[in-house]
Each structure stands twice: as C-alpha cells, then as structure tokens.
Amino acid sequence: MFGYGAKNEFVVENRTVVITGGSDGMGRAVAMQLAEKGANVVIVARTVSKLQAALEGITAAATNPKQRFHFISADLTDAAECERVLEEVTAWNEGMPPDVVWCCAGFCNPGFFVDVPIQTQRQQMDTVYWTAANTAHATLKKWLAPIHPSAQMSLPKRHLIFTCSTLAFVSIAGYGPYSPAKAAIRSLSDTLSQEIEMYNGARAQRHQNAAPAADVKIHTVFPMGILSPGFDNEQKLKPALTKKLEEADKPQTPREVATVAIDALERGEYLITTMFVGHVMKGTALGPSPRNSLIGDTLLSWLSSLVFLQVIPDLRGKAFKWGKTNGLPNGN
Ligand SMILES: NC(=O)C1=CN([C@@H]2O[C@H](COP(=O)(O)OP(=O)(O)OC[C@H]3O[C@@H](n4cnc5c(N)ncnc54)[C@H](OP(=O)(O)O)[C@@H]3O)[C@@H](O)[C@H]2O)C=CC1
Numbered sequence: 001m002f003g004y005g006a007k008n009e010f011v012v013e014n015r016t017v018v019i020t021g022g023s024d025g026m027g028r029a030v031a032m033q034l035a036e037k038g039a040n041v042v043i044v045a046r047t048v049s050k051l052q053a054a055l056e057g058i059t060a061a062a063t064n065p066k067q068r069f070h071f072i073s074a075d076l077t078d079a080a081e082c083e084r085v086l087e088e089v090t091a092w093n094e095g096m097p098p099d100v101v102w103c104c105a106g107f108c109n110p111g112f113f114v115d116v117p118i119q120t121q122r123q124q125m126d127t128v129y130w131t132a133a134n135t136a137h138a139t140l141k142k143w144l145a146p147i148h149p150s151a152q153m154s155l156p157k158r159h160l161i162f163t164c165s166t167l168a169f170v171s172i173a174g175y176g177p178y179s180p181a182k183a184a185i186r187s188l189s190d191t192l193s194q195e196i197e198m199y200n201g202a203r204a205q206r207h208q209n210a211a212p213a214a215d216v217k218i219h220t221v222f223p224m225g226i227l228s229p230g231f232d233n234e235q236k237l238k239p240a241l242t243k244k245l246e247e248a249d250k251p252q253t254p255r256e257v258a259t260v261a262i263d264a265l266e267r268g269e270y271l272i273t274t275m276f277v278g279h280v281m282k283g284t285a286l287g288p289s290p291r292n293s294l295i296g297d298t299l300l301s302w303l304s305s306l307v308f309l310q311v312i313p314d315l316r317g318k319a320f321k322w323g324k325t326n327g328l329p330n331g332n
C-alpha cells in the first residue's frame with residue numbers, strides 16, 4: 001500500500017483505464033484489479049474470443065454497478081489501429097479521452113541471435129517496442145492537445161504506463177530478439193518523463209495560455225518472469241543455456257505482478273520492479289533515470305554495483321563453460 005497517511009498517487013475509481021494486452025497474463029490481472037478498485041476498463045488485443053472471455057471475468061470483478069467495461073480488437077503494431085482505439089475509447093467514454101493507458105501487449109521469442117531469422121527479430125521489435133510506442137503516440141497526441149484557458153476544467157493527473165522487463169536492465173544470452181526492444185521502451189520512457197515536464201510546466205500557466213487538459217505522469221514496470229500463457233510458449237523456444245542463466249528468476253503469478261505494480265504506482269514510483277532480484281538488476285542500471293527515492297535508490301545502486309562485480313563474470317563464465325562442455329547448440 002502507499003503507506004499510512006500517505007497520499008494515493010494512482011486513484012482509478014470512477015476513471016477510465018485502457019489496458020493493451022488486457023486479454024491475457026499480466027494485462028488481464030491488471031484489468032481485474034483495477035476493476036476491483038472501481039475503474040471503467042477497456043481491454044485491447046487481437047483475438048476476439050480471448051477478449052470476450054477476459055471481459056467476463058473483469059466485469060465480474062467490478063465493485064460498483066455504474067462501472068463500465070469494453071473490449072476492442074486491434075493489432076497495435078499498426079499505428080493507425082492505435083489511433084482508432086483511442087478514438088473509439090474517447091467516443092465510448094462520452095467524449096473524454098481515457099485517464100490511464102497501460103501498455104501490456106507483447107510477447108517474447110527467445111533464441112540465439114544467429115539462429116533466429118532476422119525477420120522474426122524485426123517482428124519482436126514490432127510487437128514489443130512498436131505496440132507500446134504507437135499506443136503512447138496516439139494517447140499523448142490526445143492528452144497533450146492545447147485547450148484554451150476558458151475551456152480548462154479541473155482534471156486529475158493522467159498516467160501512461162509501459163511494461164518492460166528486467167532484461168531491459170541486464171540482458172541474458174538467448175534474449176537477443178527481445179531485450180533490445182524492451183531497452184528501447186525504457187529509453188522512450190526516460191525521454192518522455194523529461195519531455196512531459198514541458199507540458200506540465202505549460203499547464204501551470206493554463207489560466208493565461210493554451211495548455212493540456214491535465215498533467216501527465218509516465219511510469220514503467222519491469223517484471224521478472226510471469227507465469228502466463230506467453231511464458232509457457234516462450235519456454236518451448238528457450239535455449240537450455242538461457243534457462244540456466246536465469247535460474248535466479250522465480251517467476252511470479254500475473255496477479256502478484258499486478259498487485260506489486262499497482263501498489264508502487266499508488267506510492268508514485270517511476271521505474272517499478274516487482275521482487276528482490278529485479279530491484280538489484282534495476283540498481284545496477286539506474287543510469288540517468290529519475291529516482292523513486294534518492295537515498296533508497298542510491299543505496300540500492302551501491303549494493304548492486306558490488307553484487308554485479310560477481311554476477312557479470314559469472315554469467316559470461318557459465319556461457320563459456322556451457323560451450324566447452326556441450327559444443328554448439330545444433331552442432332551434434
Ligand atoms: N511472461 C513473462 O515472463 C514476462 C513478460 N513481460 C512483459 O509483460 C507483458 C505481459 O506479458 P504476459 O503476461 O506474458 O502476456 P501474454 O503473452 O500472456 O499476453 C499477451 C497479450 O498481448 C496481446 N498482444 C500480443 N500482440 C499484440 C498485438 N500485436 N496487438 C495487440 N495485442 C497484442 C495478446 O493478445 P492477442 O495475442 O490476442 O493479440 C495478449 O492479450 C508483455 O509486454 C511481456 O513482454 C515482462 C517480463 C516477463
């Protein structure tokens with residue numbers, strides 16, 4: 001929770017939330033929990049049958065008969081489809097854009113770089129990076145449109161949330177098709193977290209000048225493994241070496257990941273990790289990102305830099321030893 005007496009920085013009651021990838025895994029768990037907290041929820045994914053089944057469960061999680069639920073089928077690798085989704089949600093939401101957009105769409109196709117066709121690697125960039133960037137673009141174009149001072153209303157902060165992976169901080173052999181796309185999301189998130197301040201600054205003068213309708217905050221969640229249908233699929237493709245190198249990962253349920261992430265959003269955090277190993281992976285890679293807590297994150301980065309003195313050679317050493325013992329993956 002956000003702590004006794006502290007302010008909840010992520011109020012969703014009576015507000016409208018869009019969750020991409022909301023038909024399965026973590027996205028569906030997030031949708032259920034935000035419905036439990038009183039949000040109106042729109043889930044977006046490609047497969048209609050999965051959307052219908054998920055929406056039933058999400059609707060049943062509602063706590064107030066006034067809450068509304070909707071699904072939209074769209075392939076978010078197509079930017080025009082993301083614009084359509086935002087238009088449809090705005091029309092459904094009585095002309096108001098959504099208050100929260102959470103990008104969860106994506107899946108992982110692991111494999112060694114030279115073994116995975118380059119076309120598949122481009123597709124990973126499309127499904128992981130571009131679904132998020134397209135959704136962010138369509139959303140922010142709506143949110144940041146200038147509103148004349150006479151038409152300004154008092155609106156609460158809007159939230160754009162990306163879902164990354166701790167692999168964006170520390171990549172592992174066998175994730176070449178996937179980690180770069182997640183690292184690109186992290187970079188976009190850092191860029192936007194700075195750029196958005198210009199708009200929030202302009203809004204401080206909204207009584208004199210045209211400005212966006214509400215302040216905007218950016219967040220990014222970095223889960224470890226999530227026990228989802230996507231994960232089951234990924235395990236079938238994953239090289240044995242990759243499984244060995246990620247032994248420190250004890251996958252969490254979608255519900256656990258959603259709960260931890262929402263709690264962190266309620267505390268107002270920016271880069272969100274969901275368990276101890278994830279915190280340490282973040283700590284080694286904080287770089288120029290805004291901190292959640294100056295002291296906490298600085299101590300974490302010191303701890304991590306010590307831990308990683310051992311982890312970096314360990315990962316490389318295990319890869320070397322694997323090749324020495326087992327030969328090439330398909331060399332027989
Ligand atoms: N599972 C894991 O171990 C980890 C996952 N993550 C990330 O967390 C997020 C959720 O993962 P997970 O819970 O495994 O998800 P799942 O693989 O279980 O579900 C993925 C969701 O995304 C949708 N989706 C996929 N491609 C598109 C597309 N092109 N357009 C629209 N919707 C799409 C799927 O529906 P449909 O196929 O019908 O479109 C589905 O709703 C992802 O971003 C993933 O990369 C991060 C760390 C670990």
Ligand SMILES: CCCCCCCCCCCCCCCC(=O)[C@@H](N)CO
Nearest residue numbers: 108165166167224225246248249277280
């Ligand atoms: C004490 C600190 C030690 C740190 C050791 C680092 C070990 C690496 C763990 C790799 C974990 C990968 C999780 C993300 C998985 C993911 O995103 C995919 N499953 C995609 O779906």
